[in-house]
Amino acid sequence: MGRNDALKAARLRAGWRSVERAAAALSEHGQQLLDDRHFNVSPRTWRRWEGERPGWPSEDTALVIHDALGSWPEDLGFTTPPGWIRPEHHEEADMKRRSFVSVTAAALVAGPVRPQHVDPALIGYFQEQLEGHYRADMLLGPHDLIGTVSAQYQLIDKLVRSAKGETRRGLLRVGAAYAALVGWLYQDAGDMQGASFWRGVTQEIAMRSRDPHLIGYSLVNQAQVRTDLGDGAAVIDLCEAAREDERLLVPKVRIMAMQQQAHGASLTNDRDTVDELIDGADSLLSRVDDDLPWGNACRRTPGYLEVQRATCYGRLGLGREAGALWSQVLDIVPETARRDRGVYMARQATAAAVAKDPDQAVHIARDVADIAVETRSARMRRELSTLQRAMRPWQDAPIGQELNDVLATVTEES
Known part of the structure; x- marks a missing residue:
C-alpha cells in the first residue's frame, strides 16, 4: 500500500x-x-x-x-480539494503586486522630461560607479543594492532623453549594463518576476543602442533567467541566437553565450555538449581584451569556467566529478567573495550527498547556512533546498535530522 x-x-x-x-x-x-x-x-x-x-x-x-x-x-501529501485557497493567498497576491510596482517604478518614468545639457564625461562616471556596484554585490548581496542601482538607472534614462549623438549612444550602452545588474540582483533575491522585467529592459536598451555585443549580452541575460526556471531548451535557443554571427562579437560575449548554453545542455542531460562548450569557451579566455564595463565575470571570478563546469556536472548527477572541481575552485576563491563562496559550497555539499557522503555534506552546510543568513541570498537558499532533496535517503537517520537543524536557522531568517 x-x-x-x-x-x-x-x-x-x-x-x-x-x-x-x-x-x-x-x-x-x-x-x-x-x-x-x-x-x-x-x-x-x-x-x-x-x-x-x-x-x-x-x-x-x-x-x-x-x-x-x-x-x-x-x-505534505494530502489530497487538495477543488477550490482550496490558502488563507494568506490574498495577502501574498497584494505583496506581489506592490513588489512589482516598485520594480517597474524606476524603469518606466512617464511623460517628457525637461531638456538639459548632458556632458559626455557622465558616461565615464557611470562606468566607474558600475564597477563599484559589481564589487559591492560580491560583498553585500542583492537587497542592499537594488534601490541604489535602480535609482542610478532612472537617472541614466532621464539623461538619455536629452542626450544627442555619441553621448546618447554611450549612455544607452551603460544604461543597459545597469539594467542587467538590477535584473541580476532581483534574480539573486529570488524575485523572478522582477528579474524577467529588468532583463527585458536590458534587451530593449541593447536593441536601441544597435550594439551587437550588448544585444548578445542581453540574450545571455535572458537565458540566465531561463536557466533558473529549469527551461533548458529555451536557454539553448537564446544562446544560439546570441552566437548566430559570432564574428561580430568580442570574445567575452562569446564566452558568456557558450558557458550559458552549457547550462542549457546540462538541463537537457547532454554531458558531451557541456564539455564541448566549456572547452571552447576556455580556448577564448586569453583573447579577452576589451574595455567594456559590463559582463566581466570571466575576468573577476577565479576559476570562472570551472565553476560553470562543476555546476553543470552537479545538475547531471556527477557527484564525485563535481565535488572534485568544487574543491579546486574553493581553494582559489577569496574569502571576501562571501556570497559566491556560499553558493559554491552549497553546490559542493550537494555533490557530496550525491556521492553518498552525507557527513561531509552536512559539515559543509553548516558554513553555508551562516552565509545564507548573513547575505539573504535567495539563490543560496535554493541551493540548500537542492541539498535537502539530495539528502532524502538519510532523512530518517540522525545525520538527516542534523541537516534539518542546520537549515532551520536559514528558514527562520528567510
Whole structure:
C-alpha cells in the first residue's frame, strides 16, 4: 500500500517519532493556537493521513498543521480539494503586486522630461560607479543594492532623453549594463518576476543602442533567467541566437553565450555538449581584451569556467566529478567573495550527498547556512533546498535530522 511519506518526513523532522506522539502534540498545539480545548487529532486519524488515502483535513486543522509543521497540507501529501485557497493567498497576491510596482517604478518614468545639457564625461562616471556596484554585490548581496542601482538607472534614462549623438549612444550602452545588474540582483533575491522585467529592459536598451555585443549580452541575460526556471531548451535557443554571427562579437560575449548554453545542455542531460562548450569557451579566455564595463565575470571570478563546469556536472548527477572541481575552485576563491563562496559550497555539499557522503555534506552546510543568513541570498537558499532533496535517503537517520537543524536557522531568517 502507498504511503504519505511527505507527512511522515515532516513528523520525524518535528521530533515526533511515533504516530501517537504526533497526534498528541498536534492536538495540544491546536488547543493553544485556536484556544479550543476540544480540538483533537486521534492516532487513528494520523495513521490515515500517512496512508494511501490521506484525504483533506478541516480548515482549522489545516491551519494547525501549517503552524506546527511550517507547511500547508498540499505540501505534505494530502489530497487538495477543488477550490482550496490558502488563507494568506490574498495577502501574498497584494505583496506581489506592490513588489512589482516598485520594480517597474524606476524603469518606466512617464511623460517628457525637461531638456538639459548632458556632458559626455557622465558616461565615464557611470562606468566607474558600475564597477563599484559589481564589487559591492560580491560583498553585500542583492537587497542592499537594488534601490541604489535602480535609482542610478532612472537617472541614466532621464539623461538619455536629452542626450544627442555619441553621448546618447554611450549612455544607452551603460544604461543597459545597469539594467542587467538590477535584473541580476532581483534574480539573486529570488524575485523572478522582477528579474524577467529588468532583463527585458536590458534587451530593449541593447536593441536601441544597435550594439551587437550588448544585444548578445542581453540574450545571455535572458537565458540566465531561463536557466533558473529549469527551461533548458529555451536557454539553448537564446544562446544560439546570441552566437548566430559570432564574428561580430568580442570574445567575452562569446564566452558568456557558450558557458550559458552549457547550462542549457546540462538541463537537457547532454554531458558531451557541456564539455564541448566549456572547452571552447576556455580556448577564448586569453583573447579577452576589451574595455567594456559590463559582463566581466570571466575576468573577476577565479576559476570562472570551472565553476560553470562543476555546476553543470552537479545538475547531471556527477557527484564525485563535481565535488572534485568544487574543491579546486574553493581553494582559489577569496574569502571576501562571501556570497559566491556560499553558493559554491552549497553546490559542493550537494555533490557530496550525491556521492553518498552525507557527513561531509552536512559539515559543509553548516558554513553555508551562516552565509545564507548573513547575505539573504535567495539563490543560496535554493541551493540548500537542492541539498535537502539530495539528502532524502538519510532523512530518517540522525545525520538527516542534523541537516534539518542546520537549515532551520536559514528558514527562520528567510
